[in-house]
Amino acid sequence: MENKDVIVIESSDDEDNVPNVGPYELILPGKPKAWPRPTFMAWLKKGKLMRRVFNPAAKESMVTREYIKNQLQQKYNITLDSFPLSPTGPVFLHVTYHRRLANTMFKKNQRENGLRSVIPSIFDAMKPDIDNLVKYLMDALTGVLYYDDAQVCEIIVRKHVAVEEPYEPYTAVKCGRLN
DSSP, rough: OOOOOOOOOOOOOHHHHHOOOOEEEEEESSOOOOOOOOOEEEEETEEEEEEEEEEHHHHHHHHHHHHHHHHHHHHHOGGGGOOOSSSSSSSEOOOOOOEOOOGGBBGGOGGGGSHHHSSOOEESSSSSSHHHHHHHHHHHHHHHSSSSSSGEEEEEEEEEEOOSTTTEEEEEEEEEEEE
């Protein structure tokens, strides 16, 4: 007996020839950056009210994008014409943000004196919000890892306090194509 509800979809040759992209691992040093709220501007020009929405992070995001491109080129020997690495298809992001460990966690509140005690991993519940951190990174990865951020199908994000020496802030990123 035939089941007419079953639909068989055959893959095209193009899908079989898609390269396996990644995974790529990067460390972005410095304080994790968040996507800021837009700035709204209004002014009068010849008696007419003019309005504009300004994104203060646009230039900074482009600088981060170039930094990520350079890191990928150096670490994985990727050429400039290879970007975006996954122009089509689903991609994943696994991100861990590490905030600087507060001086109060050190003996006599000074880093050179060492930690007061052994600290297990500490989750960071402080501002900035995790969704704004991810928005900034996803914007910076547009044109580098993927063509459009709609391709991102899996995101795992964590915020921690940096509990390993040198106790400085950084962002650890693992990204690639989902198979």
